[in-house]
Amino acid sequence: MKFAVCVFPGSNCDYDTYYVIRDLLGQDVSFVDHNTKRLNGFDCVVLPGGFSFGDYLRAGVLASKTPLGNAIVEYAQKGGLVLGICNGFQILTELHLLPGVLLRNENLTFLCKDVYLRVENNSLPFTRRFEKGEVIKLPIAHGEGRYYVPEEELRSMEEGGQIVLRYCDEKGNINSQANPNGSLYNIAGICNKEGNVFGLMPHPERACEDLLGYRDGIILWHSLVA
Amino acid sequence: MKVRVLILPKRGLLDPEGRAVKEMLLDGGFDVKDVKVGKVVELEVGEGTDIKALVEKYLVNPLVEEYVIE
Numbered sequence: 001m002k003f004a005v006c007v008f009p010g011s012n013c014d015y016d017t018y019y020v021i022r023d024l025l026g027q028d029v030s031f032v033d034h035n036t037k038r039l040n041g042f043d044c045v046v047l048p049g050g051f052s053f054g055d056y057l058r059a060g061v062l063a064s065k066t067p068l069g070n071a072i073v074e075y076a077q078k079g080g081l082v083l084g085i086c087n088g089f090q091i092l093t094e095l096h097l098l099p100g101v102l103l104r105n106e107n108l109t110f111l112c113k114d115v116y117l118r119v120e121n122n123s124l125p126f127t128r129r130f131e132k133g134e135v136i137k138l139p140i141a142h143g144e145g146r147y148y149v150p151e152e153e154l155r156s157m158e159e160g161g162q163i164v165l166r167y168c169d170e171k172g173n174i175n176s177q178a179n180p181n182g183s184l185y186n187i188a189g190i191c192n193k194e195g196n197v198f199g200l201m202p203h204p205e206r207a208c209e210d211l212l213g214y215r216d217g218i219i220l221w222h223s224l225v226a
Numbered sequence: 227m228k229v230r231v232l233i234l235p236k237r238g239l240l241d242p243e244g245r246a247v248k249e250m251l252l253d254g255g256f257d258v259k260d261v262k263v264g265k266v267v268e269l270e271v272g273e274g275t276d277i278k279a280l281v282e283k284y285l286v287n288p289l290v291e292e293y294v295i296e
Contacts, residue, residue, distance in 0.1 A: 106240065
């Protein structure tokens, strides 16, 4: 597969993502910068974590107005696979490729810790190597990760299987104690109606090697190339 | 033409920043009913600029924010 890793001014997980795709997955990967106007010939486009344009105005909004932002929309509308991690997730909501918005964490602190997540939908190209209902562990690192969407849309997302990952405890229980940032419905990751665009706040690219104490992040990447 | 846009979180939405400021003020002994923290964007634009389009397309997220143009 041929991957693109999007680089905006302020992206800071771009090299980690590139490393995982090239060195751990053994796939072809290129960086594309924010002035890129077309995304041709790629099998998957990844928006990595970071602080694009310093999170000014709102996290992700300035990145969404770049030529690359337009190119991502065009690519996604043709059915291309798009994965947004953390700031990449924020950018995808600002591009309206994913519903809702990510707001300041409820407790106003930047969170950098491990969380447990329940895989609610394993039928996506991004999650097919997980079991449905499986509890996985990934790190989070964000200040604006509180997912919000109006109630009606939440219901239709739920019915359409668009809620992909939810924060849970070690046993898979969804409750407020396991919700790190106050996200609506404990939501940590969602997809679009068609299932080709996926955004999540946790960082799978940081959880790919036993050396780092994780094994669950790499499963997501293996799902993509399976 | 100078324009000032006041952007505030929508009513009814949790505004943790406003809540934190309110709690601080209450602790300081002030009788404060509510606090919302937003932002101000000052623009200098050419005559005939469609300010509403500019604001709604770029400056606010209508899901969670409301605005006033001065």
